[in-house]
Amino acid sequence: MTKRINKDTQVCMSLAARPSNFGTRFHNYLYEALDLNYLYKAFSPTDLTQAISGVRGLGIRGCAISMPFKEACIPLVDELDASAQAIHSVNTIVNTNGHLKAYNTDYIAIARLLANYKVSPDLVFALRGSGGMAKAVACALKDAGFTRGYIVAIDEASGKQLAELYGYEWRPDTDGIEADLLINATPIGMAGGNDADKLSYSEQEVDKASVICDVVG
Incomplete structure (x- = not known):
C-alpha cells in the first residue's frame, strides 16, 4: 500500500x-x-x-x-x-x-534489556559517558541492583556528579578498570560523527568483557 x-x-x-x-x-x-x-x-x-x-x-x-x-x-x-x-x-x-x-524511555529500554537478557547485577560495569543517555543507563543499573561500577567521563564535573548520585566511582579513562559489563553512552562510534571510526573500548577490554552494550546509533 x-x-x-x-x-x-x-x-x-x-x-x-x-x-x-x-x-x-x-x-x-x-x-x-x-x-x-x-x-x-x-x-x-x-x-x-x-x-x-x-x-x-x-x-x-x-x-x-x-x-x-x-x-x-x-x-x-x-x-x-x-x-x-x-x-x-x-x-x-x-x-x-x-x-x-x-x-525518558531510554531508562525503560535499558531496564528491560538488563531484565530480558538476565544480566547479573553482580557484574562490575564501566559506563562511558555522563550526558543524558548515560544518566538513564546509570539510573537503570542502580535500580537493577548493580553496586560496583565506574562512570568513565572526560568531563570531571559531570562525571563525578553522576557517579556520586548513584554511588559509583568516576574515572577519566578505563586504565586499571576490570569490567565485565561495558556500556557506551557517548557519540564515539556514531555514524557521521568525528569519532565514527573509533572504539569506545579497546579490543583487549572487549575480549575480557562478558556483556557489551552500545546505546548510541
Whole structure:
C-alpha cells in the first residue's frame, strides 16, 4: 500500500545534532505497516527554543529528542514524567492539545534489556559517558541492583556528579578498570560523527568483557 499524505496526517519528528536516516525510515515503515496516518521527519535544529515552540504551534504530535538536546529541552516543556524527573533527561515529547509532556524511555529500554537478557547485577560495569543517555543507563543499573561500577567521563564535573548520585566511582579513562559489563553512552562510534571510526573500548577490554552494550546509533 502506498502511503497517502492528507490534511489529517499526524506529524512526528526527531531533534538531533546528527539525525539518523534509519530512525526516519523505521518509523515511517511501521506507520505504513500498521496503517497509521502518521509521518515522521528528522531535523537538526539550530535554535532549540524555536524548534520546541514549533512542536507546540504546529501541533506536532510527538517528538524524539537525541544528543545533545536531552537536558536542554527540559525548561521548554510543560510537564515531566516521573522517569524524566528522576534522571533529569528527556528523549520523548508528547504533544496533547498544546500541552507538552516529556518522558525518558531510554531508562525503560535499558531496564528491560538488563531484565530480558538476565544480566547479573553482580557484574562490575564501566559506563562511558555522563550526558543524558548515560544518566538513564546509570539510573537503570542502580535500580537493577548493580553496586560496583565506574562512570568513565572526560568531563570531571559531570562525571563525578553522576557517579556520586548513584554511588559509583568516576574515572577519566578505563586504565586499571576490570569490567565485565561495558556500556557506551557517548557519540564515539556514531555514524557521521568525528569519532565514527573509533572504539569506545579497546579490543583487549572487549575480549575480557562478558556483556557489551552500545546505546548510541
